Amino acid sequence: MLLTIDCGNTNTVFAVFSEKGEILGQWRASTRNGRTTDELGIWLKHIMLQDKIEPIIKFAIIASVVPDNISTLVNLCSDYFGVKAMVVGDASVPSGISTLIDNPSEVGADRICNAVAGHNKYGGPLLVVDFGTATTFDVIDSKGNYCGGTIFPGINLSLDALHKGAAQLPRVGIKKTETIIGKNTVSAMASGIFWGHVSMIEGMIERIQEEFGEEMEVIATGGIGKLFYETCKNIDGYDENLTIFGLYLIFSNINSDR
Numbered sequence: 001m002l003l004t005i006d007c008g009n010t011n012t013v014f015a016v017f018s019e020k021g022e023i024l025g026q027w028r029a030s031t032r033n034g035r036t037t038d039e040l041g042i043w044l045k046h047i048m049l050q051d052k053i054e055p056i057i058k059f060a061i062i063a064s065v066v067p068d069n070i071s072t073l074v075n076l077c078s079d080y081f082g083v084k085a086m087v088v089g090d091a092s093v094p095s096g097i098s099t100l101i102d103n104p105s106e107v108g109a110d111r112i113c114n115a116v117a118g119h120n121k122y123g124g125p126l127l128v129v130d131f132g133t134a135t136t137f138d139v140i141d142s143k144g145n146y147c148g149g150t151i152f153p154g155i156n157l158s159l160d161a162l163h164k165g166a167a168q169l170p171r172v173g174i175k176k177t178e179t180i181i182g183k184n185t186v187s188a189m190a191s192g193i194f195w196g197h198v199s200m201i202e203g204m205i206e207r208i209q210e211e212f213g214e215e216m217e218v219i220a221t222g223g224i225g226k227l228f229y230e231t232c233k234n235i236d237g238y239d240e241n242l243t244i245f246g247l248y249l250i251f252s253n254i255n256s257d258r
């Protein structure tokens with residue numbers, strides 16, 4: 001079995017794949033610095049057994065946008081599962097795609113995984129919109145090359161900034177409001193955050209397609225991506241497991257060459 005680990009700024013997703021590429025189990029933990037190998041190892045083994053998955057891991061691969069957490073995750077794989085983890089971004093772990101930007105090392109490992117999985121599943125040209133701590137837009141051409149993208153503060157980040165930066169504004173949840181014009185502070189904030197983000201997404205998709213010069217399929221992923229897929233008029237689909245499937249593909253492609 002293959003253990004894939006997608007470490008984002010907010011959450012870390014662990015998934016176990018069978019040899020046939022089926023997801024046997026998937027679990028999410030909050031990402032925070034200072035967590036020890038033992039904390040994660042004991043928790044992960046326990047939850048795997050709870051879900052009736054024998055923790056017999058033969059391989060592991062990691063994508064992390066939090067550099068300080070990589071060593072902990074690598075140690076987790078070696079200490080608790082007895083495997084040496086591959087890390088996306090290392091020279092010894094080729095992604096299998098070309099990165100056509102000024103400094104390829106700047107591209108987050110999660111965005112590389114999304115590009116690999118997106119091209120494999122949907123072809124190209126393709127635009128992947130990932131709703132995480134940041135909302136990212138990534139362009140993949142018809143050959144599977146990563147062509148660049150944009151980064152925008154995520155909706156939760158925007159909510160936190162609004163709450164912390166304005167003394168009289170409360171913290172509100174993310175929801176699709178029935179009306180855009182709010183009749184009180186909370187409804188005005190909820191509407192502004194949600195529909196403002198929708199307008200940004202739809203506008204950015206239009207501008208990116210215009211600049212790229214070709215129509216492209218648009219796929220959403222990330223924790224709250226489904227909500228915006230159901231609302232935005234120019235998002236074609238939602239793929240919850242795009243990043244971890246990209247990890248699976250990168251691992252599979254490397255091993256098929258050996």
